[in-house]
Amino acid sequence: MTDLVVPAPPPPAAVERADFEIVPLKGLPIVAAAFVALIVAIAANKLWPLEFLHVVAGAGWTVIDLFLGLVIGPILGSLSIPARVELTKRLMPKMVLIMPTLVTITLAAGWQLGHLLGTVDSSYVHHGWIVASYIVVGVMAVIALGLLEPANVAVLFELKKPRPNPAVIEHLMKRFIYTAGVTGLMQIATLVIMTKVASG
Amino acid sequence: MSERRLPPVTQIGMTSLALIVAGGIYLSAHLPQHVPLAPAVILLVLSAALLVGNLVALLRVEGFARAPFFLVARWALLAYAITAGLIEYAFLRNGLSGGPLVVLTLSLVVYAVHVPMLIGFTVARYA
Numbered sequence: 430m431t432d433l434v435v436p437a438p439p440p441p442a443a444v445e446r447a448d449f450e451i452v453p454l455k456g457l458p459i460v461a462a463a464f465v466a467l468i469v470a471i472a473a474n475k476l477w478p479l480e481f482l483h484v485v486a487g488a489g490w491t492v493i494d495l496f497l498g499l500v501i502g503p504i505l506g507s508l509s510i511p512a513r514v515e516l517t518k519r520l521m522p523k524m525v526l527i528m529p530t531l532v533t534i535t536l537a538a539g540w541q542l543g544h545l546l547g548t549v550d551s552s553y554v555h556h557g558w559i560v561a562s563y564i565v566v567g568v569m570a571v572i573a574l575g576l577l578e579p580a581n582v583a584v585l586f587e588l589k590k591p592r593p594n595p596a597v598i599e600h601l602m603k604r605f606i607y608t609a610g611v612t613g614l615m616q617i618a619t620l621v622i623m624t625k626v627a628s629g
Numbered sequence: 630m631s632e633r634r635l636p637p638v639t640q641i642g643m644t645s646l647a648l649i650v651a652g653g654i655y656l657s658a659h660l661p662q663h664v665p666l667a668p669a670v671i672l673l674v675l676s677a678a679l680l681v682g683n684l685v686a687l688l689r690v691e692g693f694a695r696a697p698f699f700l701v702a703r704w705a706l707l708a709y710a711i712t713a714g715l716i717e718y719a720f721l722r723n724g725l726s727g728g729p730l731v732v733l734t735l736s737l738v739v740y741a742v743h744v745p746m747l748i749g750f751t752v753a754r755y756a
Contacts, residue, residue, distance in 0.1 A: 452704075464711070464715060467715060468715070468718065471718060471719055471722050472722065474722070474723075529708065529709075529712055532712075533712040533715050533716065536716060536719075537715050537716050537718070537719040538719075540716070540719045540720070540723070541719050541722060541723055544723035544724075545723075549657065549660060550660065550661055551658065551659055551660060551661070551662050556658075560654070560657075560658045563653075563654045563657055563658065564654060567647075567650035567651070567653070567654055568650075570646070570650060571643055571646045571647050571650055572643075574646055574740075574744045574747070575639060575642055575643035575646055575744075575747055576639070576643070578744070578747075578748060579639070579747045579748045579750070579751035579752075580751060582701065582705070582748050582751065582752060583748075583751040583752045583755060586697070586701070586752045586755075586756075587755055594755070597755045601751075601755075
């Protein structure tokens with residue numbers, strides 16, 4: 430009979446302070462340009478620019494939510510804490526800029542587009558579907574604004590501390606992953622509604 | 630992870646946001662027809678009351694990290710005021726006016742204040 434050498438469990442992984450920008454300043458001019466394009470499109474009130482901004486930003490919002498919630502989220506959940514930190518400090522600052530920009534452009538351009546096409550009028554033939562889209566977006570907005578975005582920003586502040594607390598990072602990342610998963614699933618409803626409305 | 634006893638700021642904040650979203654959906658679903666404003670006004674008043682109550686309850690907590698809270702909330706307020714302004718611009722551009730415009734504008738104000746507060750709170754509670 431041989432003696433088995435069982436290695437002692439490793440100590441909790443220490444998290445090193447990460448050097449990164451919570452809000453990537455280089456991205457701000459891009460956000461500003463996107464918002465200027467939105468203002469111009471709404472002022473012009475022409476079909477193509479409004480449709481372009483609504484479809485591009487809406488598709489970006491939907492795809493990112495689905496990808497984060499259903500692909501990246503489960504992967505992130507299975508990684509070690511140092512690996513999560515590495516991914517988080519590269520991914521999350523970009524999300525701080527990208528998601529609010531996409532959501533704002535989708536909603537503002539979409540509202541103007543709906544006004545132009547008459548699809549937001551209560552007399553529109555698919556009005557029930559449009560109201561359903563309001564409800565889906567509303568639920569997603571409450572989850573994203575109340576849980577997801579605060580967790581996103583808070584985990585970045587935790588990582589900037591001289592001694593980040595792995596438990597806090599774990600807690601906030603779980604919250605981020607679960608809420609991203611829920612909004613990702615709700616985006617499927619958005620796809621169903623929008624393709625139905627576009628198909629007439 | 631140490632947890633201080635804190636008021637349920639996130640839960641109250643989400644309830645407040647849900648109320649203004651419900652009011653916005655109610656109004657949007659009836660446009661451009663005349664719509665009774667009372668349900669939307671009630672939802673807005675309840676939402677604003679929750680916002681004020683949330684802020685007061687939070688600032689009364691002893692030992693709460695006010696400095697990081699205000700630092701984060703201030704910058705988030707700037708960002709969310711810009712996004713609220715863009716949505717407001719879309720409302721104005723397509724001729725929304727009168728009572729529905731007032732209710733939706735005030736709903737955007739609640740949104741632009743409550744979301745930064747939630748972000749600041751989530752950062753400050755672990756500070």
